[in-house]
Amino acid sequence: xxxxxxxxxxxxTQMGQEVILRCVPISNHLYFYWYRQILGQKVExxxxxxxxxxxxxxxxxxxxxxxxxxxGSNFTLKIRSTKLEDSAMYFCASSAPLDGAGELFFGEGSRxxxx
Amino acid sequence: GQNIDQPTEMTATEGAIVQINCxxxxxxxxxLFWYQQHAGEAxxxxxxxxxDGLEEKGRFSSFLSRSKGYSYLLLKELQxxxxxSYLCAxxxxxxxxxxxxxxxxIIKP
Numbered sequence: 001x002x003x004x005x006x007x008x009x010x011x012x013t014q015m016g017q018e019v020i021l022r023c024v025p026i027s028n029h030l031y032f033y034w035y036r037q038i039l040g041q042k043v044e045x046x047x048x049x050x051x052x053x054x055x056x057x058x059x060x061x062x063x064x065x066x067x068x069x070x071x072g073s074n075f076t077l078k079i080r081s082t083k084l085e086d087s088a089m090y091f092c093a094s095s096a097p098l099d100g101a102g103e104l105f106f107g108e109g110s111r112x113x114x115x
Numbered sequence: 116g117q118n119i120d121q122p123t124e125m126t127a128t129e130g131a132i133v134q135i136n137c138x139x140x141x142x143x144x145x146x147l148f149w150y151q152q153h154a155g156e157a158x159x160x161x162x163x164x165x166x167d168g169l170e171e172k173g174r175f176s177s178f179l180s181r182s183k184g185y186s187y188l189l190l191k192e193l194q195x196x197x198x199x200s201y202l203c204a205x206x207x208x209x210x211x212x213x214x215x216x217x218x219x220x221i222i223k224p
Contacts, residue, residue: 031210033212041216042202042214042215042216042217043152043204043214045211045212045213048211056209089155091157091158103148103160103163104148104160106157106158106159107157108156109156
């Protein structure tokens with residue numbers, strides 16, 4: 001069964017460092033998302049991406065964040081200068097066009113720890 | 116503002132039935148999702164409702180009333196492995212998923 005894959009599964013970094021989280025969405029999907037979940041809290045939407053551009057972003061997704069789809073398969077989330085409060089689980093998800101199924105397929109997540 | 120409400124925690128007995136409610140207020144509606152999330156893992160898809168009524172899928176069923184802004188997830192024949200958080204999420208008019216805080220379901224033997 002096709003799946004969304006994310007790397008790394010866990011990354012520890014120093015405050016102020018740049019971090020890149022990578023995702024390979026399901027190959028025929030067209031919509032891509034990043035979500036984050038701080039430990040014990042709700043899942044929060046960060047950004048959605050369609051047709052090689054950001055379609056929606058939340059207030060959390062400020063200038064420190066960026067997304068890229070550099071080569072047609074990878075979908076990356078970059079945090080330019082990490083802060084302690086960026087420590088969270090980051091989930092990538094993808095979906096096909098809304099043709100009735102409406103399911104978002106999630107990767108297993110990348111746990112980011114900022115020290 | 117946009118809001119999804121669901122109970123914080125529920126407890127049920129193995130073999131029993133439990134209903135987890137979700138109410139929502141969003142700008143537009145393009146469907147309601149239920150996801151299961153075990154601690155430390157990614158959410159996994161359970162159901163998607165876009166029309167009023169009941170959708171049944173094995174031991175799990177999901178109901179939607181758009182006029183009332185209300186949904187429930189019904190779990191039957193509960194098993195210990197059903198202990199997890201259950202997340203209600205609504206897709207708004209911008210196709211953005213708005214998430215509830217999740218309901219932690221504790222199953223007791």
